[in-house]
């Protein structure tokens with residue numbers, strides 16, 4: 001397990017570095033950053049001044065390492081728009097995004113795993129078909145459209161929930177449903193196929209031949225093995241949820257980091273966009289790493305690899 | 306003395322798109338304490354379904370019917386799922402054909418060995434552990450106590466099958482069902498496992514049903530044999546009797562398929578049974594072997610019963626006596642032809 005963990009850590013660091021280089025290069029993707037920052041009517045002297053002030057005149061790799069060194073210490077420079085340290089902006093917004101992400105994940109798992117289990121235990125039954133329908137609808141429906149439908153339904157027709165803002169827990173209900181529902185079909189189908197597979201496995205037959213109670217066979221012997229791929233998927237989905245939160249937070253005007261990224265893109269606030277992207281990616285990498293560890297714990301065969 | 310297991314007219318059917326598959330069609334047998342019954346027959350003849358039917362572990366679509374299934378005199382047909390679960394793994398245990406996949410990859414050997422006895426006998430964790438170590442040593446696993454913490458993927462196929470055997474013996478069952486326990490293993494390991502099963506049976510005085518398609522295994526471990534064909538037992542009796550006087554044309558065909566040391570000349574062609582197994586979908590009257598039998602006549606397609614020719618030797622063939630007589634003639638003929646003039 002120790003060797004395995006060390007290998008995973010090394011891999012995570014390599015991926016983090018690659019990602020940071022990519023995020024950094026985004027700055028140059030849209031042309032000269034100094035010109036963009038200075039605005040359309042700036043003079044050549046203004047542009048030169050900005051270039052010197054931001055260090056854009058130094059070699060690219062020097063800029064990158066300075067930026068990376070800062071990033072590792074949580075130092076992302078100053079927001080061009082707010083004139084405030086980027087890190088403060090993000091830290092202020094992050095709790096909203098995290099709350100939304102965690103709630104959405106819990107909602108998705110709490111809905112999809114029991115449904116997947118029921119669907120696998122009674123294949124082709126009414127409940128299986130209903131679950132399938134839910135999955136098909138979930139995959140076909142764009143999340144912003146679903147968000148708007150929910151707003152119309154629960155904020156206007158039956159006004160029981162607020163349509164926008166992030167002041168109370170009620171503000172999180174609709175965004176959680178939209179963001180969580182988006183991940184539900186994949187979890188549910190994976191639980192169902194995984195469990196169906198495992199239920200017909202030889203070791204489940206062995207467990208039954210031992211005279212174990214059906215609940216013990218299901219939870220101890222079957223579900224534990226069926227859930228392994230779901231754990232990996234959950235990590236990936238959480239990353240997608242962060243990305244998705246950019247849209248959802250914008251629709252519901254939830255003042256989280258996703259909303260900040262959206263606003264900053266439209267304001268050409270490079271340092272902020274870079275910081276949000278980098279932190280989201282690193283967060284995603286850490287999640288994948290933790291999922292790998294959890295997987296190894298659930299599945300002893302992986303540990304030797 | 307009541308036999309450990311007594312089965313009368315067991316039938317297993319599976320509804321399929323093409324019709325109802327009658328996979329096991331009215332078989333009866335009994336096995337006494339300390340005795341080994343071998344169920345032999347080619348692939349698909351219903352051996353595994355028979356054993357799963359005894360354990361009440363058939364696939365959910367399959368339907369089980371029987372006039373009687375008694376274990377230690379108790380009627381298993383009357384038991385509900387809860388009571389049946391109490392019998393499974395405690396008085397009646399089973400070893401499967403696939404040692405590589407029959408253990409749960411997520412739990413240690415110790416965990417899987419101990420959970421059954423803790424449930425059935427309510428023993429403490431340390432007592433269960435002691436029993437597990439004792440049985441692992443019995444099945445010839447060295448360093449037993451350190452093995453308890455290992456996971457299945459750390460063991461070879463032969464070791465896993467030994468673990469499966471130990472697991473089946475944890476609660477001291479009266480009946481042990483082994484469904485092709487050595488088919489997936491290589492030949493040297495096969496011999497060791499069979500030897501082990503035989504020793505354990507003697508030591509624990511169990512009734513054993515051993516399923517195989519290998520007549521060599523039958524010759525080594527069986528006390529009695531039941532030959533299955535297309536869901537029926539077509540011949541059964543004491544092992545010596547069946548091997549020395551196989552009477553059903555199918556059994557004779559099977560015997561001709563194996564080389565006999567000292568009898569089969571090097572390079573001589575072994576017999577094969579021409580034709581294919583009939584479909585078991587739908588009802589069937591008369592002899593199931595008729596389409597492949599060299600002795601088949603019109604009478605064979607009428608209703609047919611299993612008859613005892615001599616005590617402890619039953620055959621399901623209307624022409625058994627004639628076949629036997631013809632064979633005896635043949636034997637004398639070959640014997641005289643082979644003798645020096």
Ligand SMILES: Nc1ncnc2c1ncn2[C@@H]1O[C@H](COP(=O)(O)OP(=O)(O)OP(=O)(O)O)[C@@H](O)[C@H]1O
Nearest residue numbers: 319326328347348349350351352353354355364518
């Ligand atoms: N779940 C199932 N669904 C449909 N048919 C089945 C099922 N299980 C078994 N059968 C059929 O029932 C018949 C008997 O199967 P069974 O597994 O008992 O054979 P077997 O004698 O054990 O063969 P083998 O030596 O290959 O293990 C076969 O024709 C098989 O195709």
Ligand code: SF4
Nearest residue numbers: 592595598605622623
């Ligand atoms: S009953 Fe007839 S067909 Fe069947 S085995 Fe006997 S002789 Fe052959």
Ligand SMILES: [Mg+2]
Nearest residue numbers: 352353354484
């Ligand atoms: Mg079989």
